[in-house]
Amino acid sequence: MLRIFDVVFALLGLVCGFPVLLVIYILGLFDTGSPLFLQERVGRNKKPFTLAKFRTMKVDTASVASHLASSSSITKLGGFLRKTKLDELPQLWNVLKGEMSLVGPRPNLYNQEKLISERDALGVYAVRPGITGLAQISEIDMSTPQLLAKTDAQMIREMSLINYFQYIFKTVAGKGAGDRVQS
Template identity: 45%
Template sequence: MKYTSIKRPLGFIIALIACILLIPIFLCIMCAIKIESRGPVLFKQKRVGLHKKHFNILKFRTMYIETPNDTPTHLLADPDVYITRVGKILRKTSLDELPQLFNILKGEMSFIGPRPALWNQYDLIDERDKYGANDTFPGLTGWAQINGRDELPIEVKAKLDGDYVKNIGLMMDIKCFVATIFTVIKSEGVKEGVHTNEPTREAAATKEI
């Protein structure tokens, strides 16, 4: 049986089990966010999905609601002013991404695949078109994330996304998943704030709803 035909149902089952097992962690994070700052626990962010169709990605809120709307994190002169104390921990450990398990359950994402671009990252979207990387489900993590993450130039990131699409398979996904664990533990490739002539973190501060 071809792996691509079972990837979606397999991902759904794993995401469902993970959501059930992680209920205590979800509750602890939600309480911590609410105790520290006012505003909702989750926020939505418009991203580019399969065949460039837009969807709302889910994340735990890591910034104060006073953060400028629709401003990419890297364009904030001092992001530490806007990121909450709980948010700093969530972002460093990537726990803010956990709600994307629900995006997987909804059929909008996969565990492994190109990270979904922001709706207005036209340069990245166009570059991915060259490699067919917009024609597969975006992932919670991917080949580019374990090979540089935020430090990668757009051309290199799109090329790596294309390499993933070309070599998609069970062993490739397992390799990405295992390597992601070590990348998160080391907090490799994550950048916040303005860095002259440097690539930036793909996450953006949007209106938290």
């Protein structure tokens, strides 16, 4: 049932949001020269997939979790995109392709062994990763792997149509600060 909502909302978001996506893409060309950021992430059943986002950091930034990256790597446009969560819009394509859901555990990198271990033990990888979820609106990020995995598992156990829409609404309304970066 939730997959139907994922597909409908992702399609609507991509079609209706196309002008916004295009403007951000063009601004990104001037900002970094490479507006899209593609990165391999851990998906459902721990299968790899390529996550798409708008680039918020300089092109030469190391491929690490956001909380390990330096804030000096974030561009001016990137700061705005992160604050407004517009950097996440290209992930609607991942949702449409079935690699992600609108709501689910945020997909992590393969080099985050502690988080993978914690999530694996709690069965978090049995579902599609998501653009937002309980951890994101609760301001829990990947810098606290055990808490994040527990929160993800709780979200999965308690997932309902009401929670699905609450997480989306709270994200769009600005709840949650996004991933932290080092100062």
